[in-house]
Amino acid sequence: DAEITQSPRHKITETGRQVTLACHQTWNHNNMFWYRQDLGHGLRLIHYSYGVQDTNKGEVSDGYSVSRSNTEDLPLTLESAASSQTSVYFCASSDVRNEKLFFGSGTQLSVL
Amino acid sequence: RKEVEQDPGPFNVPEGATVAFNCTYSNSASQSFFWYRQDCRKEPKLLMSVYSSGNEDGRFTAQLNRASQYISLLIRDSKLSDSATYLCVVNTPGTYKYIFGTGTRLKVLA
Secondary structure (H helix, E strand, C coil): CEEEEEEECCEEECCCCCEEEEEEEEECEEEEEEEECCCEEEEEEEEEEEEEEEEECCCCCEEEECCCCCCCCCCEEEEECCHHCCEEEEEEECCCCCCEEECCCEEEEEEE | CCEEEEEEEEEEEEEECCCCEEEEEECCCCCEEEEEEEEEEEEEEEEECCCCEEEEEEEEEHHHHHCCCCCEEEECCCCCCHHHEEEEEEECCCCEEEEEEECEEEEECC
């Protein structure tokens, strides 16, 4: 069955380190998204991509970057991790036809 | 004003009760609307899309009121397993981006 997977499920890192969270989908969806979820804020969009070589900033993109070299993957990189980036990160993808979002199971990131 | 607003709850209801949530959105040009369900520390999962004419899926009914810019979710005959957070999702017109409400917590009590 098609799916969307994130890795790692949990990550602890130190401030200043570079961290990359992986997202891989086998839906063959063009659209992919990264969200972070924090208490009181709900899901906020970090970056998104509408296809290979396309990337766009969301509402909370500072300190994050993404790349889209193929349809299946959209890795999220924290250039220099900060404690404010401690959060749960969700990757999602959608098809341009039905617009429904499908989420990965999330990555709990702690920056100490 | 937030783009998508929901009452955070919690709504505590007994099993078998009917409960309704509303969600208001600010952009009148929004075209796509969804309800997602999220269990504690899990990923959001699509519950149902919301269509202009209203739609029903078993015990769940979703409605859209464009004039007042809100969508609603009605749950009939609540089950313990319905306990979760319900997220309202609205698209950003002209894009494939989606804005999430902060969610409404529902607790169904035995």
